[in-house]
Structures are given as C-alpha cells and as structure tokens.
Amino acid sequence: MSTPSENSELPQALVDDLRALGGARAPEELWMRVQEQRQISALAELESSQVVRAPEALWDRVQAARAARGEFAAPRGRVLPWKQLQILSAAAAVLVLGVIGFRYLGEENHTMVQPVLAGATDAATKEALRARALGMVVTPEELSPSARTVAQAFGAALPLEKRPMGMPEEGR
C-alpha cells in the first residue's frame, strides 16, 4: 500500500476525497451475468468444435428430391456436382480471357508493324524492313514437302504434289 511520501503531489483534502470514492460494492447481478456469459461462451466453443462438412452428394440429392416434387423440370442426363460446375466455369472463363488476350496482342503487333512500313518510302528500305520481319511470303514451290503438309493442314490451297507411294522425300 502507499506511503505518505508518495501522496505529496496532491493536497490531502483532494486525496481524501478520491479515497472516499473507493469501496463500491458489486451488485448481486454481476455473478449471474458472469455465469450466463460463461455458459454462452462454452456453448459457442462447443458448437464451433463440432462443425462438420456436408458430403458433396448432398447437392445432387437435394436437386433430385426437388425435381421429384415437381419444383422444377428434372435435368436431362447427369447433374454435375457444384464443385465440378465451379471448375468448368473457371476453365471457360480462362479460355475466354485467353482468346481475348491473344486477339489483343495480335492487334497490337499489327499496329506496331504498319507505321514502320508506312514510313518507308523507297523500295530498298521496304525490302530491308521485310528482311527483318519474322514472316515472309513464299511460293508453293519453295516449300519443302513437310512444310507443304503443314500449310495444307492450316487450310492453304496448294497444288498436290505428285509422288509415287513409298518414294522417299527429296533430300533424304
């Protein structure tokens, strides 16, 4: 407890008045309230420790039961579980974004190349710029048999190469 020297900063009358504020008695209600709060906390802890996850088949069963009661038309074929639907939706979203992204990049490249060529006035400069390009125009005759096959696979209309069956390709 305090010693007299420790009280020297405030006048004694003020200290006495402050001391007189002590000695309040807790109301009877406090015990009841504390016990009630403890019980609520204990119940909450019990509930949180007993949380269980519903099986994934629950969604299918609920939907089937609702369909059986005629709440909505039963879907044809198998109803995908919610988790699979989520995965498929995410994959579709990624695909759409990918396509949009590629288109955007393609347009960007196009706009990058055009001004360069447009600025070239003489044939020599244009030729020099074309030489630096990644793509170039070739005639069907310049393509190797493999390249012709690939080009045809991408839809290019090329004259068929007449070659007897079993003959090795040129250069092999």
Place this chain on the structure above:
Amino acid sequence: MTDPDKQLVEACQGSTGEDFEEAYRQLFALYQDRVYSICLRVTGNSEDALDAAQETMVTLARRVQGFAFRSRFSSWVYRIAVNAAIDTRRRRLDAPRGAVRTTFGGGEEERQLEQATANSVEADPVGAASRQEAQALLQDALTRINPKVSALLVLRYVEGLSYDQIAETLEISLGTVKSRLNRAHATLREFLHHQGLDSLDPTP
C-alpha cells in the same frame, strides 16, 4: 514474495468441473468489489461498470488456468479490469451520438452524481457543496478526463495501490509511473480549475 492468492489460484488451476467452479467462486467473491469499484470509477456509471466487471470476471475464469505468477495475481486482475473499463468507456464514446447517455439513470449513486453535475453549473457551485458532493464532482472529473489518466488516479488513490504495484499492474517502469502520475495530477488540477472547482484543490 509469496502471492497471497497463490493457494486459491492453484486450486482453480488444478481442478475441473465442480471443483473448479467452487474455487472460482471464491476468487470471484474476493475480487468482485475491487473489480467493480475500478470499473465504476473509470467508466463513471453503473451500467458500463457492470459490463466491464462482467468482462473482467469472464476473462479471469477463462485465463486463470494459464496464469504463471510472473506478477501478483491481484495486479493481473486489476490490469484486466482497467483495460476492460477503458475499452468500455471508449466504446461508449465511439457509439452513435443518440446512443450516448447524457443523463444518469437508475440507482441512488447516479442520482447523486446527476445532482452534483447540475450543481456545478450554478453560480456558486462548490461553496456550499458537501463532502459527498465534492466526491461526486471528483467522480465527474474522472469520467471526463482521458480514461488512461483516470485509471491511473483510480488505482493510486481510490484503490490505494503503491507505485510498485501500479507499475506491475500497468506493466510499466516505476519511473514511468511517477512521471505519468505527475501528469495525471496536473490534468486533474487543470480540469478542476477549468470547471471552476478550485475549492476542491486548495493548492495555490
């Protein structure tokens, strides 16, 4: 130094079920008035004091098992009570304006506080103030100054804790206790002067 509450606290720590409840009830009986008193003086009204005291006692029940006697048990309980009371007062201040209680309601003590507050705005508020009114005015002052400052004054003067025990309760050094108390005295005097209550503080 042996903690005077060690035996009772250990009875709580070494028991479960009914035995724990019995030991806890004894601890509760030992501290309920002190805890409520601190909460009442810091919050300034019985409703908030009851909320803060309840929070303190629930925390005590929940955490007594882990108390490691690194300080006196009483200091630990006071610390919880002070923090709960300060938090309650702050919540009250942060509450929407309509939710802030501007009048005291209910018990006899609050009626006295209300009367004392009304008197303080009269022409000669404390000239005829009784001792009881002076205390009510002091309580009003404690409620209006910074809650940390009022908590310090309550621990020191209302509960009569030594500097050493205040340091342990608030987990600050002895030097910090002294400097903070000096500032708390200045704050209280300034408040009383500002409110025209110099007669409560006769120091020139």
